Amino acid sequence: MNTRRVTLNDIARGCGVSRATVSLVLRGSPLPAADTRAKVQTELKKQGYVYNRAAANLRQRRSSSVALVVNDLSNPFFAEFAAGADEALGAAGYVTLLGSTSESPERQQTVLTSLMEHDPAGIILSPAEGSDGEALQQILGTHVPVLVFNREPTRVQWTASHWDYLALANRRGAELATRHLLERGHRRIAFFGGHADSSSCRERRRGYADALAVAGLAIEPGPMIETAPTRLDAAAHSAALFAHAPAPTAAVCYNDAVALGLMLGLATRGLRAGRDFAVTGFDDIPEAAVSTPPLTTLATDPRARGRQAATRILERVRHPGTDAVRGSVPVRLIIRASSEVTIA
């Protein structure tokens, strides 16, 4: 527990060659003679040598880590995302520096500052709600590639910055869900839940409005019903849907958690989703498939998104010159029983 760490010098001394030779062996260079290589390798094993990547990185002026900063790890969507990103980064020989911000922009500043001191090769950032782009740019500087995921900070000079941006096709997805409900004959369709100041929520609501506009219908029940993006808060606010007659017959929910909460809320009013009222979600979290009734939703495959984000930031690390990419990833409508009810 207390002996000094074994270094290249120890190995070199141990088998009578120079530090440089050991280094060559270590990195699999073809230069060292076969018997030298063998001698060194047994010595490495014998002394239990552990490579010190920090020292190597210092000399080589490059980094072997990528920072992954998420706004809410306890959200299964982001947990899966993180797992996918870590998987892809690890496969590419990078190590993941984790930071979680709990949706606090202040904590996010602290976390990013600390991570920057570890000189990450790149940063994958899913910003906390209400993040200020200028503050972020201040901290992140212009040396490190950044991939912004899922949400847009306010006041970002996208034209000036070289940040990549990757988001779900929120607008398109909500439009798909709404069209699906329209096809089942619903005419009074509400958009339910989420915070109006979250960009993903605004986009989803826009997609919903798009579909209604094409069908020549009005937004129900007028002003948006805001909730925290959680089951509990959604359940608590579900009564607001029925405040004015005629009540809607279907709701496009901000995400699955909200949809599951709404289904609970419906149950307490004696309504059953899929029979008396149609509900759609967003994300396709694992519970969506096994809830009662199973939830119609939009699959986003967060683990694949994590891998995608990792792949893209590594691409950017390798080619820093190229233009920033703004991408949106397609989502897939998964039709289940919660939207089964049709209106004559």
Next chain:
Amino acid sequence: MNTRRVTLNDIARGCGVSRATVSLVLRGSPLPAADTRAKVQTELKKQGYVYNRAAANLRQRRSSSVALVVNDLSNPFFAEFAAGADEALGAAGYVTLLGSTSESPERQQTVLTSLMEHDPAGIILSPAEGSDGEALQQILGTHVPVLVFNREPTRVQWTASHWDYLALANRRGAELATRHLLERGHRRIAFFGGHADSSSCRERRRGYADALAVAGLAIEPGPMIETAPTRLDAAAHSAALFAHAPAPTAAVCYNDAVALGLMLGLATRGLRAGRDFAVTGFDDIPEAAVSTPPLTTLATDPRARGRQAATRILERVRHPGTDAVRGSVPVRLIIRASSEVTIA
């Protein structure tokens, strides 16, 4: 995007002092004169200096990161755990090196090797199922403090190693749940789900057996019914509970996911948990409170566990000499409707 990183030397040159002085200012030493300090500080800001912790750590022969290796990040329990650990580590000025192993011992070896090269101050490890203690010891060596969480690897020389161990009070928890069912009058109680080769599962089953033994009752329905610790697999195996008459009237489930799966399985047989059959879970995942019916379970507060693990490993980093600690954290029985049914 391509300019060199700003170093202490640049700052020193920029304001006509020595590197050492800048370093003193940076670390808030009282030595530098007030006006020197001010001069340096404006220069730091002007050039946009970013501290290079790797270089500092190299010189100081210490580390400012802790590795966190979990077996399954997509499991909400571990996601919360990771969030809690990261929170506490961050607050102490450490950065979290994330590794996720997807329950694969091979991947775990790779991940740990890679993390070790980054010289973490300590390691929090929730081992993949089937981890081999000797292989782990081989990689981790004896220099770095390790806290094993939640599961015991096979073949660990606990007496020889200085690893700390932190686990839930699995045995005690399952015993509590079983006693609770006994108090409600149940006499034929099964233990349902989980893998027999997972140590947490074996412990829970032992607690269950303890309670039955005290009551002088037999284990139902004899051999353990094994399932993957997921909803789907549990639902698929639930019929096995009713293979022999008389069937059990209650089940202590390996965890919440299994319990929720079992409730689904019961539903397909026309049985309702809490009315026709009593069910308990383990973990108190967020859904447990809002399922239908709400699930009686054991609260473990994974976020607090994460903080606790972080606190302990940091304690160990500060005092490497002290003896290893084997700790178990208490769990709390949360009684909800799923176990409401009483037997006359």
Next chain:
DNA sequence: TGCTTGACTTGGATCGTTCCAAAAAGTAAT
């Protein structure tokens, strides 16, 4: 004036690697 004191400041060595130019060792032909 010289000498001590205290408040600041500094150059050089160091951490564990990699890079590089050049030395050493081996081989073959003259």
Next chain:
DNA sequence: ATTACTTTTTGGAACGATCCAAGTCAAGCA
């Protein structure tokens, strides 16, 4: 034995910080 190679090995200078012993300089005092 000398030259002209090729193959292998090597010492020393980086990388960007910290530590430490020693330096400067003005004030204070005899």
